[in-house]
Amino acid sequence: MADETENAIDALLQETRWFPPSDEFRAKANVSNDAVYETARNDREGYWAGWAEQLDWQTKWDKVLEWEPPYAKWFVGGKLNASHNCLDRHLATKPGKLAIVWEGEPGDVRSYTYGELHAEVSRFANALKKLGVTLGDRVAIYMPLVPEAIVAMLACARIGAAHSVVFGGFSSEALRDRIQDAGAKVLITATSGYRRGNLVPLKKLADAAVVECPTIEHVVVVMRRAAADEADDTVTVNARDRWYHELISRESADCEPVWVDSEQMLYTLYTSGTTGKPKGIIHTTGGYLTGCYATTKWVFDLKDDDVYWCTADIGWVTGHSYVVYGPLANGATVFIYEGAPDWPKQDRFWQLVEKHKVTIFYTAPTAIRAFMKWGESLPKSHDLSSLRLLGSVGEPINPEAWMWYHRNIGGERCPIVDTWWQTETGAIMITPLPGIVATKPGSATKPFPGIEAKILNQQGQPVEVGGGYLAITEPWPSMLRGIWGDPERYEKQYWAKWPGIYFTGDGARVDADGYFWLLGRVDDVMNVAGHRIGTMEVESALVDHPAIAEAAVVGIKHEIKGTAIAAFVIVKSSAIDAAKSNLAAFEQELKQHVSDKIGAIARPEKILLTVDLPKTRSGKIMRRLLRDIAEGRALGDVTTLADPTVVASLKERYEEES
Numbered sequence: 001m002a003d004e005t006e007n008a009i010d011a012l013l014q015e016t017r018w019f020p021p022s023d024e025f026r027a028k029a030n031v032s033n034d035a036v037y038e039t040a041r042n043d044r045e046g047y048w049a050g051w052a053e054q055l056d057w058q059t060k061w062d063k064v065l066e067w068e069p070p071y072a073k074w075f076v077g078g079k080l081n082a083s084h085n086c087l088d089r090h091l092a093t094k095p096g097k098l099a100i101v102w103e104g105e106p107g108d109v110r111s112y113t114y115g116e117l118h119a120e121v122s123r124f125a126n127a128l129k130k131l132g133v134t135l136g137d138r139v140a141i142y143m144p145l146v147p148e149a150i151v152a153m154l155a156c157a158r159i160g161a162a163h164s165v166v167f168g169g170f171s172s173e174a175l176r177d178r179i180q181d182a183g184a185k186v187l188i189t190a191t192s193g194y195r196r197g198n199l200v201p202l203k204k205l206a207d208a209a210v211v212e213c214p215t216i217e218h219v220v221v222v223m224r225r226a227a228a229d230e231a232d233d234t235v236t237v238n239a240r241d242r243w244y245h246e247l248i249s250r251e252s253a254d255c256e257p258v259w260v261d262s263e264q265m266l267y268t269l270y271t272s273g274t275t276g277k278p279k280g281i282i283h284t285t286g287g288y289l290t291g292c293y294a295t296t297k298w299v300f301d302l303k304d305d306d307v308y309w310c311t312a313d314i315g316w317v318t319g320h321s322y323v324v325y326g327p328l329a330n331g332a333t334v335f336i337y338e339g340a341p342d343w344p345k346q347d348r349f350w351q352l353v354e355k356h357k358v359t360i361f362y363t364a365p366t367a368i369r370a371f372m373k374w375g376e377s378l379p380k381s382h383d384l385s386s387l388r389l390l391g392s393v394g395e396p397i398n399p400e401a402w403m404w405y406h407r408n409i410g411g412e413r414c415p416i417v418d419t420w421w422q423t424e425t426g427a428i429m430i431t432p433l434p435g436i437v438a439t440k441p442g443s444a445t446k447p448f449p450g451i452e453a454k455i456l457n458q459q460g461q462p463v464e465v466g467g468g469y470l471a472i473t474e475p476w477p478s479m480l481r482g483i484w485g486d487p488e489r490y491e492k493q494y495w496a497k498w499p500g501i502y503f504t505g506d507g508a509r510v511d512a513d514g515y516f517w518l519l520g521r522v523d524d525v526m527n528v529a530g531h532r533i534g535t536m537e538v539e540s541a542l543v544d545h546p547a548i549a550e551a552a553v554v555g556i557k558h559e560i561k562g563t564a565i566a567a568f569v570i571v572k573s574s575a576i577d578a579a580k581s582n583l584a585a586f587e588q589e590l591k592q593h594v595s596d597k598i599g600a601i602a603r604p605e606k607i608l609l610t611v612d613l614p615k616t617r618s619g620k621i622m623r624r625l626l627r628d629i630a631e632g633r634a635l636g637d638v639t640t641l642a643d644p645t646v647v648a649s650l651k652e653r654y655e656e657e658s
């Protein structure tokens with residue numbers, strides 16, 4: 001928690017403007033009575049059960065909650081199916097309603113009605129069954145944002161298999177590690193995907209990963225381009241490979257969903273923590289779906305005629321909860337776009353909003369800051385009048401970006417919901433309800449009804465007004481159920497700080513109005529362009545390079561990304577001369593190495609060569625000091641350093657270089 005951020009927030013609080021919901025918005029809002037907060041607090045379990053009742057259950061639960069900290073079971077004894085809830089139950093009322101409208105980066109458009117999506121998911125689910133996938137198996141998905149990725153997720157859910165989606169921007173090695181950890185049986189991928197006019201060779205990357213994944217029995221491949229174009233020699237077809245289009249063409253569009261236990265694992269999704277190894281967060285079916293359904297309906301004020309666009313990729317939790325499960329469980333029309341926001345030009349998003357008449361738009365602050373930089377003339381040149389609500393997620397939104405978003409995208413008429421949550425929480429936790437909560441730019445406002453969030457001090461005592469650690473003090477339906485294969489880490493990471501209380505890893509402040517202001521991570525996790533990356537992961541990738549002896553990574557301020565990565569490296573003496581002979585090339589090589597090991601999102605912005613690293617007497621790297629150095633600030637307190645001269649020389653060298 002940087003003091004600077006706290007000071008900035010204090011200054012802001014003095015002059016904060018309030019943005020109350022307009023009378024017009026409130027009049028039509030899905031929730032317009034603040035009594036919901038109290039109703040939920042007075043009978044939390046009854047309130048959540050009320051939401052769960054809005055889903056379809058094949059067998060109703062016997063008990064709403066079983067809580068043996070830190071293990072929760074929600075809707076115990078109930079049976080349901082997530083794909084049935086996202087598809088079948090809408091068929092009677094809206095078979096012809098559009099479920100997905102997709103635009104590829106080159107401009108190709110495809111759409112699926114609920115009827116069509118249901119048929120395609122059923123066909124693919126039948127195909128997966130024939131490939132031997134059954135209840136409880138894990139299936140890895142490594143795809144661009146194409147409709148088939150959503151079909152793949154829902155087809156897994158239909159037969160009770162758990163998906164493990166790996167972001168298409170991750171490297172082959174990152175994919176390999178995640179497949180191995182989950183022990184996935186089948187991998188679903190695509191020949192390629194478009195990014196800034198280029199084709200990312202996903203199948204090739206997948207092939208390289210699978211070589212070291214003995215559990216994979218089959219690889220299913222979606223042909224991304226037209227058949228004629230894809231028949232190039234970059235795509236090799238092995239004996240274990242199956243073409244998606246061939247599989248589904250043979251299957252029937254009837255597939256009885258497998259009714260699973262409410263606590264059956266729906267998916268695992270890997271996210272970064274404070275060690276070098278990403279952890280597979282486990283979400284189960286009944287509680288997760290309830291949380292996604294409820295928050296989508298109230299936070300986005302979703303109506304039957306909305307065209308809803310969440311710009312997240314399905315490789316992240318936002319894509320799981322707010323591209324797939326939340327909106328489809330609500331029977332919404334979901335718009336998705338495959339490519340980059342600046343392709344072919346920097347107005348692509350606004351062109352898409354205008355063309356597809358998007359009404360709800362949910363994106364990340366890093367994107368908003370990029371739009372600000374590209375200039376307001378771009379949104380101005382498009383008709384954005386279809387928009388009625390805007391959302392933000394992934395990192396704190398700075399008030400300047402909030403105001404810009406409000407004026408230039410929202411036309412000063414759309415409420416903005418700044419939603420705080422995590423892969424672990426499954427669904428939105430702190431957020432305005434747009435019909436009742438007045439917003440303050442930069443604040444995520446209040447916990448969603450039914451969520452008990454508090455700011456605690458180190459000892460676990462609540463802070464009424466002021467800063468501390470953000471904690472969730474009562475269980476909630478969409479909470480993580482564990483870390484795949486590592487219950488110990490689950491208990492230690494989230495529940496050890498204060499018994500029975502969930503520790504988020506975030507610092508926050510609460511103001512006199514009870515509004516929450518998120519301050520960022522308090523652990524060794526960076527938030528780079530809204531994506532979580534552990535410092536240790538990048539450090540492990542760096543020391544894997546033959547020339548590197550030791551590495552320390554810190555997050556530094558970045559105008560667009562919020563945080564960028566700076567890496568301090570100690571070069572092995574045997575490699576030092578070669579490195580120094582062409583420093584620029586050496587730095588490039590290291591950056592590329594990290595990119596190859598993890599993915600482009602982890603590529604360091606800055607590499608700083610050093611002969612030593614500042615450590616405390618107990619040997620812990622002093623990251624705060626490194627951050628000061630990398631950002632060119634004056635040195636802080638160095639008295640706890642084992643060797644204070646180390647830092648002084650580091651800083652000198654850094655200042656000479658920059």
Ligand code: WTA
Binds near residue numbers: 316
């Ligand atoms: C950060 C993404 C401030 C936070 C949904 C959290 C936010 C981490 C916000 C989770 C927000 C997310 N304001 N910070 N509205 N939303 N964060 O797991 O640090 O990828 O712990 O989930 O992002 O990132 P994750």
